[in-house]
Amino acid sequence: MTVPGRRSSTFIRLLRSGFTDPSAAARLLDTDALAAVRTDPVLLDALGATADPDLALLGLVRLAEAQPDGELPGLLDTLVSAKPLRDRLLGVLGASEALGDHLARHPRDWLSLVTYEAADLHPGLAEFELGLADAHDPVGLRVAYRRCLLSIAARDVCGTIDVSQTAAELADLATATLRAALRIASAAAPEDAALCRLAVIAMGKCGGNELNYVSDVDVIFVGDAAPGADEAKALQAATRLASHLMRICSETTVEGTIWPVDANLRPEGRNGPLVRTLASHLAYYQRWAKTWEFQALLKARAVAGDEALGAEYVSAISPLVWQAAERENFVADVQKMRRRVVDNIPAAQVDRELKLGPGGLRDVEFAVQLLQLVHGRSDATLHSGSTLDALHALAAGGYVGRADAAQLHDAYRFLRAMEHRIQLYRLRRTHLVPEDENDLRRLGRSMGLRTEPVAELNKAWRRHASVVRRLHEKLFYRPLLDAVAQLAPGETRLSPRAAGQRLEALGYADPASALRHLEALASGVTRKAAIQRTLLPVMLGWFADSADPDAGLLNFRKVSDALGKTPWYLRLLRDEGAAAENLARVLSAGRLAPDLLMRAPEAVALLGDPEGLQPRTHEALEQEVLAAVGRAENPEAAVAVARGVRRRELFRTTAADIIGSYGTEDNPAEEDHGALVDRVGGAVSDLTAATVAGALRAAVHSHYGDTLPTRFAVIGVGRFGGHELGYGSDADVLFVHEPREGVDEQEAAKAAQTVVAEMRRLLQLPTTDPPLLIDADLRPEGRSGPLVRTLASYAAYYRRWSLTWESQALLRAEPVAGDADIGARFIELIDPLRYPMEGLGEDAVREIRRLKARMESERLPRGADPTLHTKLGRGGLSDVEWTVQLIQMRHAWAEPGLRTTRTREALAAAHAAGLIPTEEAQILDEAWVLATRVRNAVMLVRGRAGDTFPTEARELAAVGRYLGYAEGTVGELLDDYRRITRRARAVVDELFYGA
Incomplete structure (x- = not known):
């Protein structure tokens, strides 16, 4: 009997070794079967290193008690003296209740692990066939199969x-088992075996050499007549052999099952014949x-039966x-x-x-x-x-990508x-993560997670699943994939001759240069x-869908050279x-967007961000511009930084405009052209x-x-103040200032003049960027007047000298930079003039x-x-804008909605x-939007x-393409423009001129 003190110390040691039920473990250690080793610290440490020490100890006691007379000492001696074998045996017992049951039924099978101890051999198909060679019936095959499975599991749980x-x-092992099952079936019906040739084709994970412990083994059977045999009778014989093979593997016996053989991937599935000839398959x-x-069929592999027929299939x-x-529609x-x-x-x-x-194995x-x-x-490397x-x-x-592949590989x-x-635990076909705490603990420990096995397992599992889901969405649904799949055979790799023919067919004007x-x-x-060879066949098609594929x-x-x-x-x-498609659209739509991109090629990244x-x-x-200017060493560097931001943002706007107008396969062209125009003008x-x-x-x-x-x-005026600037518009402005308290008016005026002159100089410095000209010609007295005035000077001028056209010009005045309070007071000053x-x-x-009629005739x-x-x-544009502005000046005093700088x-x-x-409002709006889009185009x-x-x-074709007209229809474009603007002019004649 165990003394109380020793029981207490054993209890604590068992608890520290990872046993969840130390009392039950202590009782098991006290059994007669383990009397010779119960106090050996090596055994306790080895049990504690398993996935489930309680399960391992129970399995060990059952195995020891089942040993034939005289063989128990050999098992116990191995447990304390042969570490590799000890670790493998206890590792299996701690990870698999089902294999523990098998060892209890076949207590000598643990000796099969000795074979792999000394040299750490890795058996292949030949070794497994040898291990199954003595099986002559389904029961014997199951026992031999589990014995071989034991050796795999032992090396697996020990990390060998x-x-x-x-x-x-x-x-x-599955391949060897299918061969053994076919051998048993053929021996049971030698007359059938003599009539036919039968090949077994493995599919799925077995075909891909990546099988689970427990899985349906998917197969396809291919049959043919033996020399001199009738084909119909041969197929019947082959069907009987295939059916028997399936029963041998799938049926339950006193030794359980091996695994189901599933032939439902065959042509016509369950409704189709189990065995077909090769010709019938094709x-x-x-x-x-x-x-x-x-x-x-991607994983199809001949594994059993007639080798020549399988290889032919x-x-x-x-x-x-x-x-x-x-x-x-393959993709x-x-x-x-x-x-x-x-x-x-x-x-x-x-x-x-x-x-x-989601985020599971099937996603990968x-x-x-x-x-x-x-x-x-x-x-073919794929x-x-x-x-x-x-x-x-x-x-x-x-x-x-290498990083993506590495993450998917690890996950x-x-x-x-x-x-x-x-x-492995119960050798059952399941893919569900258990919910029971003990099951999760055993699972986590089996994965090498020992500190907090459940928490660590859940964290690692969710992290890997999240990676898989993200990369699955990225790879599985990327648009380029479908585009590559739609290429004609051979186009996914470009030979010079094939590329030249394709270029000519696609409409490239200079195939040699291309x-x-x-x-x-x-x-x-x-x-x-290599990546370019994947991209180019698709990109060529997208370029060809433009007016200038060569460009x-x-x-x-x-x-590509720049980056x-x-x-x-x-x-x-x-x-x-x-x-990729966005870039192709942008690069083939004209000169402006590509020119901007050449000077800021890193802006390509914008095209991949939703x-x-x-x-x-x-x-x-x-905020970005002012912060960058504040860090600059001198004014020239400051304005260069501001231009850099403008260049990048102009590219963003032009790219969005082109893609919104042209559309892509995933994003059709935007139908609301007015919204597109407003977005460009505002941006x-x-x-x-x-x-x-x-x-x-x-x-x-x-x-x-x-x-x-x-x-x-x-103060922005004209299109600037109206948030309606186009890509090539000048910025019409007014400059206003007010001396700070205690500052002499002449000093203040000089400072304001200096700042205006310096601003204009900086903005006019030579550059390859699209020009930004600030135009102050709408100021009082035009070019003859001072560039900048005080608020009081503006007030005096407008009170005494203001003309109607000046009030009209102020309709689109809005502060755009500088002192916000001065800007707001200027607007208060001019509101009574523009909304009389x-x-x-x-x-x-x-x-x-x-004035409008004079402008039409002279300008x-x-x-x-x-x-x-x-x-x-x-x-x-002028017709529509003057008509709207006339209505604003006549009625805005009574209609607050008209008090806006925006035409639409x-x-x-x-x-x-x-x-x-x-109807008239719709006609004017349509004409204004169309004219604006043409200018932008x-x-x-x-x-x-x-x-x-x-x-x-x-160039005219490219403008038409931007406006949504197909190749060869520019005549329709011009006719449509004339028709829409003719209708608008009729409305202008009525509303503006009172005709």
Whole structure:
């Protein structure tokens, strides 16, 4: 009997060793079977090192008690003297209740582990076949199978083999078992075996050499007649053999089952014949097979039966597998199938589903298989049935980023290891993470997590699942994948001849030059060239969908050369959303956006960010510019920094405009052209305001430090104040100041003049950027008047000398930079002028009409077509704006909605107030939006401002493409423009001229 003191110390030691029920463990240690070793510290330490010490000890007692007479001492001696064997045996007993049961039934099978002790051998197919050779019936096969499985599990739980090797050995054991089962079936029916040839093709994880401990083994049977036999009778015989093979593996006996053999992946599934000839298989796949069937065939491998027939089958179906991506809607079908799998998971299990759930093993497998099937058509290095081998090949070929592949590799190994240990416990087919605390504890310890096994396991599992889900979404749903899949066979790798023919067919005007660009981009064996070879076939098609494919390709080469050593550039185009298609659209849409990008190539990153094309707020822009200006060493450097921000933001705006107008496959062209115009006008105006604010800050700081002797503000007028600037618009401004308290007026005036002169100098410094000209000609007295006035001077002038046209010009006045209080007081000053009480008198109305008619006759350029001039022509911008402004000056005193600097807002307010009928308001709005879009298009295409349509055919086609017109329809564009503006002019004649 154990003395109390010793029992107490044993209890504490058992608790420290990881036993959850020390009392039960102490009783088990006191059994007669362990009498010889119960006090040996080596045994207790070894038990404590297992996944579940309580389970290991119970299994050990059962094994010891089951030993035949005279063999128990040999087992016990091994436990204390042979560490590798001890660790393997106890490791299995602590991880697998099912294998503990097997050892209790077959107590001598533990000796099979001795074979692998000395040299740490790794058995392959030949060794497993030898281990199953003596099995002549289903029961004997099960016993031999479990004995072999014991050896795999022992090396697995001790870390002698990793998760990939474990999966490969399990697949080898399954192959050996299928061969043994077919041998037993053939021996039971030798007459059937003599009639036919039968090949067993492994599919799924067995075919991919990555099997689980417990899994259905998916197979396909291929049959043929033996020489001289009748084919029909041979197929019947082969079917009987295949059916018997399946029963041998699947049926339950006193030794349980091995695993189910599932033949439902065969043609027509359960409804199709179990065995077909090779010709019948091929006929089905060529005519009837669905997308998922080719995905399943990716892992097909001949494993048993007639070797020649099996090899012939794999050779025949392989080309069909690697052509599957050319099927219509292939990528969409695979994606839809993955979503359907997730949708069918019971809601109560989805969070515990290790295989099928979001972030599970199937996410990795589907993403890898889809990439293989799309890119493997032209790259044989991707033809692997193993998920991890294929992932490595995808990374090596540049189809997946190295960092992404490494993260997926680690996550997949972790999740597969979890799956293995969950199944090993009871050798049951399950993919659900257990909920029981003890099960989770054993699982965590089996994964090497010992401090807080449950918490550590859950944390690691969720982290890896999150990585898998993120990368699955990134790789599995990226638009480039579908585009590559839609290429004709052979186009995924460009030979010079094929590329030249394709370029000509796509409409490239200079195929020879284009080929030189392709050669420069894609030649060589570098990773960069490999990724370019994946991108280019698709990019070429996107460039060809523009008015100038040659320019698009040339610009792409320039950007790629500029960013060639930047690691994120090609990775962005390959991996991130619609970045590649967005870039193709931008580079082939004209000169402005590519020119901006060439001077700031890092702005390509904006195209891969879902929020990257959203305009930034005026406050954010001004804050960035002012902060950068404050850090600059001198005013010239300050304005250069401000221009850098303007360059980047102009690219953001032009890219968003082009993509919104052209559309992409994932983002169709924006139908609300008015909203697009407003967004561009607002973005360019806010950017101009921030740039002016930066120039003002630099000018003040360079001459006066932190404090200017006078308070100073810049007022935007015209399109600037109306938030309607185009890409090539000048910035119309007024300058106003007010001396600070105690400052002499002459000193203040001199300071204000100095700041204005310095601002204009800085903004006019030579640059390759689009020009930013500030124009102060709308000031009192025009060019003859002073550039800057005090508030009091403005008040005196407007009170005494203001003309009607000056009041009209103030309709779009709004503070844009400088002292906010001065700006607000200037607006208070001018409101009574631009919104006169009781409206305009008839004399003022006649004066406005006279000025408008004079402007039409005198300012329209000589030779310009008045029906196509967007600013001064019939129904153009001037017509609409003057009509709206006349209504504002006549009625804004009574209608607050008209008190806005924005043309479209004022037009909508006039309609809401009943001042313009619905149809007429819509006609004016349509014409104004169209004319604005044409001006923006001209600047985007030509890189310089213009108020008329280009005369060069390719430029005109590019303008048409921006406006939504297909190739060859520019005539319709011009006809539509004339029709829309003619209708607008009719409304102007009625509302403005009173005709």
